[in-house]
Each structure stands twice: as structure tokens, then as C-alpha cells.
Amino acid sequence: MKKVVRGFYSIAHSVKLCKPNVIAAYPITPQTEIVENLAKMYSNGELGDCEYVTAESEFGAASILVGASAAGARTFTATCSQGLVLMSEVLLNAAGMRLPIVIVNTNRALSAPLSIWNDHQDSMLLRDGGLIQIHVETNQEAHDMVPLAFKVAENPRVMLPFMVNMDGFKLTHAYEPVDLLDQEIVDSFLPPYEPPVYMTTKNPLTFGSYAPPHCYAEFRVTLQNAMMRALDEIEKAYKDWAEITGRYWGGHAVGEYTDDAELVVVSMGSLTGMVRDVVNEMRREGKKVGLLKLRTFRPFPVKEVRNALKNANKILVFERAVSFGYEGPVGIEVKSAIFGFTPEFYSFAVGLGGRDVPREEIVKIIGDVYEGKVEQGFHFGTIKEFEEVVV
Numbered sequence: 001m002k003k004v005v006r007g008f009y010s011i012a013h014s015v016k017l018c019k020p021n022v023i024a025a026y027p028i029t030p031q032t033e034i035v036e037n038l039a040k041m042y043s044n045g046e047l048g049d050c051e052y053v054t055a056e057s058e059f060g061a062a063s064i065l066v067g068a069s070a071a072g073a074r075t076f077t078a079t080c081s082q083g084l085v086l087m088s089e090v091l092l093n094a095a096g097m098r099l100p101i102v103i104v105n106t107n108r109a110l111s112a113p114l115s116i117w118n119d120h121q122d123s124m125l126l127r128d129g130g131l132i133q134i135h136v137e138t139n140q141e142a143h144d145m146v147p148l149a150f151k152v153a154e155n156p157r158v159m160l161p162f163m164v165n166m167d168g169f170k171l172t173h174a175y176e177p178v179d180l181l182d183q184e185i186v187d188s189f190l191p192p193y194e195p196p197v198y199m200t201t202k203n204p205l206t207f208g209s210y211a212p213p214h215c216y217a218e219f220r221v222t223l224q225n226a227m228m229r230a231l232d233e234i235e236k237a238y239k240d241w242a243e244i245t246g247r248y249w250g251g252h253a254v255g256e257y258t259d260d261a262e263l264v265v266v267s268m269g270s271l272t273g274m275v276r277d278v279v280n281e282m283r284r285e286g287k288k289v290g291l292l293k294l295r296t297f298r299p300f301p302v303k304e305v306r307n308a309l310k311n312a313n314k315i316l317v318f319e320r321a322v323s324f325g326y327e328g329p330v331g332i333e334v335k336s337a338i339f340g341f342t343p344e345f346y347s348f349a350v351g352l353g354g355r356d357v358p359r360e361e362i363v364k365i366i367g368d369v370y371e372g373k374v375e376q377g378f379h380f381g382t383i384k385e386f387e388e389v390v391v
Helices: 007-017 032-043 058-070 081-096 139-153 183-189 213-245 272-284 302-309 329-337 359-370
Strands: 002-006 022-025 051-054 075-079 102-107 132-135 162-167 175-179 253-256 263-267 289-294 296-298 314-319 344-349 377-380
Touching (some): 002 007, 007 032, 022 032, 032 075, 132 139, 132 213, 139 162, 139 175, 139 213, 183 213, 253 302, 263 359, 272 289, 272 359, 289 302, 302 329, 314 359
Parallel strands (some): 022 075, 075 102, 102 162, 263 289, 344 377
Antiparallel strands (some): 002 175, 132 296, 253 289
16 A cells, blocks of 8 residues: 655554564654654554553663563664664673664764764664664665564574664655555564574573673674674565565665766665766766665675676765764775775765755766766765864
């Protein structure tokens, strides 16, 4: 059923159909209306056998879900920005304990200075935390990724927290036509959760135990192996999803015109639509420009990125975050993936703190890089008016 809805409703509707056992919620802009919609569904009796818990903080919400997941429940929460940072201590434990909690993070800038607007600094802070991370371009994609997140996270070969990242305000508050799932479709894709291990008095277990030096590394290696197995399991889930719904999301990294492109532009999240439009226009003008849409950020899809960029003479990465003291985190990952290749490499941080990224800026940056008017390396977008006063 196609319906025009806002992004946060598309998430809440999808979560409901996944039949979670426990939802723990704490409001934070621009995530709040996801859990508000779920609270309304809960009060109307639409969530079935589900406990909806209003926590006293994001730390509390994550802690509730760690306990619930360890006891064998299917669990969900949503957060962003300072809330995600406050959850981080608990989420690191969730990854280490192999608990398949599903989180929707509505990407928002971090303080200070205070900003409620969108960039990717929050999720990037947890890129080494053991959480699977994908970034979506549209609300339809976000809607479809929730059942997929549960399916992959709960796979016995994976068993890790799964974070779906959608750009705050850019997607959460935007109205889009979304082909809303129904219960029959989700049930045919996502079976009831049957945890391979869980806490019970009938078979006592220890989760998150003390690990002396002689065995700690083994836990870390096991987590790494599970994360790498997630690459294949996500791909399998995409194919299963396509068979059921007719929508195939194309994998971890989706290349467009990359075979003959002299310049390939790498983008992630909601900015990708505008970048694609500019790339298409430049192609019509005879310029050999391509696009690589990066969806999966953890585990990082090295093979797909490397294959898509193997013919490029120039690579341009649009960043929505900064690894302070170095450059943009996505660019760092891409350069590592293409080690041994020798293209010119450029990355631009744009839209930090929700700053508008007009189409003209994208056109200028791509055009300047294509025509050789920019030095290689890391750059900020159009902030020249600040250069004389920022020290």
C-alpha cells in the first residue's frame, strides 16, 4: 500500500510489523516522533505481545534492552547525537555480548556548539564499536531496512547490534510516498526470534563476564569474524527481500557509470539523490563522471568499493563528518580499500551541523575536481566566510 508519510512514521510502522517484544524509548530530536508513534501504537494495542518502556535516559533505554535481549527478547530503540553517545557504553557491551538489538539512529550533529541538525558525526563516533551500520538514502529504503536489520542481527552467524542510520530532518520529517509493508510480507521474511542462547533459570549462563588477558583477544576475534560474516548475510537478506517484495536494494555499495568514469563521486545517505542528479546531468554533457553510493559502512565492503573504483582516475568523497586531526572518516576508509591503486583523491566535508548543501555547491565541487582546479586532499565545503575569524 503506497502512502505519503513522514520518515519517522515509516520507521514506526515497519518496527510494529517486526513484532518486537521490548521497546525502550527516550525522546531526542529529531528521533522523538519515531518512539511517539510506537507509543501510540502500543496504547492502541497494535504492538501485540510487546512491552513499551519509557526510560529515564538513553543510557537507561540501552541498558533495558541489553537485559531484555540477553533474556531472549526481540528489542528495538531509536536515538541520535548526544543520546547515541550516552548509549555508547552500553552498546559496546551489547556488541561484546553478541546481543542483536536493532537501533534506528536519526543522524544529528554532536555538541559543542549545540546543533539539532543533521550530519554523520554521531554514528561515526561508534564506527569501531562492533555495531553493524548502514546508511539509507530515502524513507522507502529506511522502511525496508528495519525487517532486514532484525533478520541479519538475529542470524546465528551474526548476533550483533544493527544500527540503521537515516539523516535527521532530511528524512525523518520529510513526506515521501512509501510502499508500506503489510504483516503478511514481513512475516514471510522475518521468522519469530529464536535466540541460540539466552538467560534462563533452566540453563544458567553468564553474559559479559570478566575476561582475563589469556582469553580476551579470542572474544574480540570472534566479534570480528561475526562482523565480516554479516557482509554475506546482508546480501542474502537483500536477495530474499527482492523475491518477496520485488525491491532489490543493490548491495553494500552501488556503482553507477563506474566502468568508464574518469571521476567517481562517493556519497552516503540522503545527499546521494542530489549527487546522482548532478552526475546524470554531467553525463548528458559528455563528462565521464560516475557515482558510488555507499550503503554499508560497517562492516566496510572493501571488495565492492575496490571493484567499483578500479578504473577511476579521480575519486571524490562527500563527507558528513570529520575525523578531527586527520580528515573525513569515509575518505579514510575508501583510501584504505583501494590501496595499491593510484587515482587522485579528494574529499569534501559538506552539510556539517545541517548546513544547507545547495545543488550549486555540489555542481561546483564536482566540476572543479573534474577540471583539475582543486588540490588533492581533504577540504571543507563553502565556509570561506569563516576562515578569517575561526582560529
